Amino acid sequence: MDELILELKKEIIEALNLEGMTPESIDENASLFGDGLGLDSIDALELIVLLERNYGIKLENANEGKEIFKSIRIMADYIKQHRTK
Amino acid sequence: MSIPIYVTGLGIITGIGNGKSENLQSIIDYKSAVNKIEILKSKHSEFPVSEIHLTNNEMCEFLGLNPEEVHTRTCLMGRIALREALQDANISSETKEKIAFISGTTVGGMDQSEQFYFDFLENDLKNNYIKAHDCGTTTEMIAKEFAGDFEIMTTISTACSSALNSIILGANLIKTGKVDIAIVGGSESLSKFHFNGFNTLMILDKEQCRPFDKNRAGLNLGEGAAYVVLESKEAIKRRKIKPLCQLLGYANTCDAFHQTATSPEGIGATLAMRKALENSNLQPEDIDYINAHGTGTENNDLTEGTAIMKVFGENIPNISSIKSFIGHTTSAAGSIETVISILAMINNFIPANLNFSTKIDEFNFIPNDKNIKKNYNIFITNSFGFGGNDSSCVFSKIIEK
Amino acid sequence: MNDFSLRVSKNIYIKAISHISNQKPLSEEWFEEPIFYSQKYVRSIEPDYKEYFSLLESRRMGLILKRALVTAINVTRKSKIMNPDAIITGTGLGCIENTEKFLTALIKNDEEMLTPTHFMQSTHNTISSNIAINFKCHGYNSTYSHCGTSFDSALYDAFIQFQLGEIHSALVSGQDELTPDYFKLLKKIPYLKNVKVCGSEASVSFMLSDEENGENIAKISDVILLNKPEIKKMLGNLKCNLSEIDAIVVGNNGDVENDEIYNNFINIFDVHIPVIQYKQIFGESYSISGLGLYTAAEIIKKQKLPVINNYGGKINKVLKKVLFYNHYQNKNHCLILLEML
Structure with a gap:
């Protein structure tokens, strides 16, 4: 599990171009949007592509992302249950 | 003058x-x-x-x-x-x-x-x-x-x-x-x-x-x-040419909120319609028809409708989006929808908003789902772009002879 | 002619200018110590962006957006006009780097697994809207993309809105980036094929106001845009006698066909008039005319000529009126008359 969280942090830093951030500097329990990391709706769309490309999970509706992308830990849990690759 | x-x-x-x-x-x-x-x-x-x-x-x-x-x-x-x-x-x-x-x-x-x-x-x-x-x-x-x-x-x-x-x-x-x-x-x-x-x-x-x-x-x-x-x-x-109609006024404003999303309260859209009315020397009640941007996305329609309610209050004029006929023609949408709205006005009808069935909860209006025969004088048309590039134009039948 | 054109025209003042180009960025050093390039392709010298926005804020911005925002921030700071009535950008190719990235991914991945960032920041209007978002400007916001007269069109729009009294301040800019791949493409077509100066990039912002109070760089007395090769007619319509003009700024770039138009223009003037060919240092770009106007404005402000074409240093007369001329392939032509205050 911790390995997946670390892997996910690295992938998010790269996909969202979070220059200057390290996996250690991101709290896996903190909110990704709003007050936490401060991501927005476009980042959510980027994360949807990341899920499809890296884990074979295809979301049909952008709204589904709202629950899944609450924090990195929740995202990792979701990936664990639904990954196809 | x-x-x-x-x-x-x-x-x-x-x-x-x-x-x-x-x-x-x-x-x-x-x-x-x-x-x-x-x-x-x-x-x-x-x-x-x-x-x-x-x-x-x-x-x-x-x-x-x-x-x-x-x-x-x-x-x-x-x-x-x-x-x-x-x-x-x-x-x-x-x-x-x-x-x-x-x-x-x-x-x-x-x-x-x-x-x-x-x-x-x-x-x-x-x-x-x-x-x-x-x-x-x-x-x-x-x-x-x-x-x-x-x-x-x-x-x-x-x-x-x-x-x-x-x-x-x-x-x-x-x-x-x-x-x-x-x-x-x-x-x-x-x-x-x-x-x-x-x-x-x-x-x-x-x-x-x-x-x-x-x-x-x-x-x-x-x-x-x-x-x-x-x-x-x-x-x-x-x-010695006979004009079809007049352009009464217009406004270009910016939502200045987000590259692709619109502000929830519809700042840019509200400003565009208000300034276009002001530029036309008109009051909201003078407008007979709103040719809405109405793309059909969750975000746009909610924001545009919110802005329309702010500008027009309780008495919303006839409103429709004709994108269900022609799709969203992006950079050409403004002139395409202007031309179709002018043709409708001079032929005395308000064009339909296809595929409408259920009112949006937050709204006090519904679009007209049928063409409505009506002799009317003035319409406003909206075009809103990515990055909050919001514009509105007001056209009328010939009033100044 | 209608009633309007008989009215007295309004003065417009250039309050501040900021540039990022192949010369030292955000600096006037190029005027005395220009860098001359022999390479065919030269990218802009980047300033330190960290001084302007956080990494999180700029994570999605391509170079063109970063440059545009920095020059915009600089002119708002210098002029203290934080909320201009209009933001108008000229860009020939728009955000070509993001366009290339999205296009390449589209072809290579056969329309699969595409990401939104490159698309949403590929449209030309991203530049003006990104500036508006930064300053929370809800006023007029537009973008012109008309080849080598994109900046000129943006300025012209501001000019006529000042005349109409619709606006009292405007942030007008010219923005073009040039990727290595797109430089290669432009070298294959007439635009850059026979050009001798370097292919380059331009980001230049102007803050304009109709308020004379405060510091001014120069006054814009007239802007004429014409889509016909009738330069004598344009000069005839200019609000000034040609004998009053103290220097001209023109865009010779080594391409014979391009230069012939400028040479014909130069020959209309007295043989002793200083002729500044700004592209000799700034190179060629769709938005380079913004740097041409900047050159003309600096001549007025400094009362000196830049070190280009063997000029440089003080000259023995007051440089009261400077005329800038830009044309694109002898199709679109623009004259801008600047005056000392």
Whole structure:
């Protein structure tokens, strides 16, 4: 599990171009949007592509992302249950 | 004292028809062009679009052009619409007035570039298409349809409000006496580039779009071109031409909120409509019909409706989005929807908003789902683009004789 | 001619200018110590962006957006006009780097697994809207994309809106980036094929106001845009006698066809008039005319000529009126008359 969280942090830093951030500097329990990391709706769309490309999970509706992308830990849990690759 | 601006000609091509009369008749007959993709070579056939059912070669044939020369789809559609607008306004190379040509586009020559891009980089086979890629060259190529000289020519690229902003610049050029006539509008073909781009934003509906419906699920893209001929009072007197209607006022504002999302309270949209009314010396109750931007996305329709309620209060005029007929024609939407709204007004009806069934909870209004026969005088039309480029224009039947 | 054109025209003042180009960025050093390049392709020298926005804020911005925002921030700071009535950008190719990235991915991945960022930041209007979002400007916002007269069109729009009294301040800019691949493409077509100066990039912002109070760089007395090769007619319509003009700024770039138009223009003037060919240092770009106007404005402000074409240093007369001329392939032509205050 911790390995997946670390892997996910690295992938998010790269996909969202979070220059200057390290996996250690991101709290896996903190909110990704709003007050936490401060991501927005476009980042959510980027994360949807990341899920499809890296884990074979295809979301049909952008709204589904709202629950899944609450924090990195929740995202990792979701990936664990639904990954196809 | 405000300077009157008259409309003396219209030209249009969309999925529902080539020319004014075909477009008008399709609206009267409730004939939508949003259907399965045929001309655009994209694999995403799950999303319907509004296409013009003419290939580029067929458009060349219609225009009498050699298909072996360099053409892009945006240019060909633009030439077809420009030809009709020139004829409609009785403008030829003999016309003595100073004429501006202002065209809006974002896609430009992308329909060809996306086919030949690797050729551009790797060999010299398709070099002629490199120069046809950019927006400015697109306008220059469309302008070749006119045998005379344009005094001023430029290109506006504000995404989905480009063509409405062309109308605004054209009017300002006439008001400052820089030109007597301004031919303004836009042209935009479908391209895999922006079709896929809108898909990455997850805002394409797999069904025909449902503007202002509670269960709306996104927009359909469309293609087309339209030009409006604006003219000064002095020029119509000299040319002894009968105007179709008047442009009363307009506004260009910016939501300044987010690159793709609109502010929840609709700052830009509210400002655009309010300033356009102010610029027209009108009160909200003077408006008979709102031709809404109404793309059918969750975000746009909620924001636009919120803004409309702010501006018009309890008494919302008749309102419809005609994107369920023609799709969202992006950079050309402003002039296409202006032309269709003018045709509807002078034929005394309000065009329908197709596919509406359920009211949005937050709203105190519903769009009209049928064409309504009505003799009315004034409409406002909205175009809102990415990045919050929001514009509104107000047109009326001839009030100043 | 209608009633309007008989009215007295309004003065417009250039309050501040900021540039990022192939010369030292955000600096006037180029005027005395220009860098001359012999390469065919030169990218802009980047300033330190960290001084202007956080990494999180700029994570999605391509170079063109970063440059545009920095020059915009600089002119708002210098002029203290934080909320201009209009933001108008000219750009010939728009955000070509993001366009290339999205287009390449589209072709290579056969329309699959595409990401939104490159698309949403590929449209030309992203530049003006990104500036508006940064300053929370809800006023007029537009973008012109008309080849080598994109900046000129943006300025012309501002000019006529000042005349109409619709606006009292405007942030007008010219923005073009040039990727290595797109430089290669432009070298294949007439635009850059026979050009001898370097292919380059331009980001230049102007803050304009109709308020004379405060510091001014120069006054814009007239702007004429014409889509016909009738330069004598344009000069005839200029609000000034040609004999009053103290220097001209023109865009010779080594391409014979391009230069012939400028040479014909130069020959209309007295043989002793200083002729500044700004592209000799700034190179060629669709938005380079913004740097041409900047050159003309600096001549007025400094009352000196830049070190280009063997000029440089103080000259023996007051440089009261400077005329800038730009044309694109002898199709679109623009004259801008600047005056000392």
